[in-house]
Amino acid sequence: MENTKLTDEERLMKAIEFAIIKHDGQYRKGGLPYATHPLSVSEYVRAAGYGTDYRIAGLFHDLLEDTDATEDEIRSIGGDQVLEAVKLLTKEDGYVMADYIARIKANDMARAVKAADRLHNLRSAFTADEEFRRKYILESLDWYMDFDPRIPVAVKALAESLSKPMAELPLLYESVGSWKIDK
Numbered sequence: 347m348e349n350t351k352l353t354d355e356e357r358l359m360k361a362i363e364f365a366i367i368k369h370d371g372q373y374r375k376g377g378l379p380y381a382t383h384p385l386s387v388s389e390y391v392r393a394a395g396y397g398t399d400y401r402i403a404g405l406f407h408d409l410l411e412d413t414d415a416t417e418d419e420i421r422s423i424g425g426d427q428v429l430e431a432v433k434l435l436t437k438e439d440g441y442v443m444a445d446y447i448a449r450i451k452a453n454d455m456a457r458a459v460k461a462a463d464r465l466h467n468l469r470s471a472f473t474a475d476e477e478f479r480r481k482y483i484l485e486s487l488d489w490y491m492d493f494d495p496r497i498p499v500a501v502k503a504l505a506e507s508l509s510k511p512m513a514e515l516p517l518l519y520e521s522v523g524s525w526k527i528d529k
């Protein structure tokens with residue numbers, strides 16, 4: 347049952363509180379509280395011009411995968427469309443990446459949130475070790491370059507942080523513009 351008695355602002359505040367509580371005790375690779383990530387994703391979604399439901403989906407995008415939040419709890423705050431997007435964004439055991447990406451691309455809300463999620467993760471990955479950064483760059487090249495025009499730029503910036511250039515990046519160099527690869 348959707349919570350239709352609250353204003354959009356009240357729903358958003360309730361969603362922020364819920365996401366912070368559910369991610370309590372979790373931390374990002376750099377040591378920040380994990381809740382900073384969904385808050386940032388929600389802000390990226392807002393900055394891209396999307397409304398309250400999209401922002402709530404951004405706040406909730408990792409809840410089913412990383413917390414004990416239930417579908418009913420997500421639906422009660424966000425509604426059916428938010429729950430659907432969150433479910434699409436949730437990686438289940440044995441998932442096939444091509445199918446996962448195809449489902450996300452077929453849902454505007456899920457796609458917008460995934461773009462914001464990937465962008466924030468790329469911009470935050472500088473605190474991770476070099477092996478993780480290389481893996482994340484390759485995954486971004488394989489699956490996420492067309493989600494948002496800022497993603498190739500963020501991949502380029504992360505690649506430039508590596509101690510040795512990646513041989514896999516020549517196409518990125520061409521798509522984003524020339525940049526120094528000799529380190």
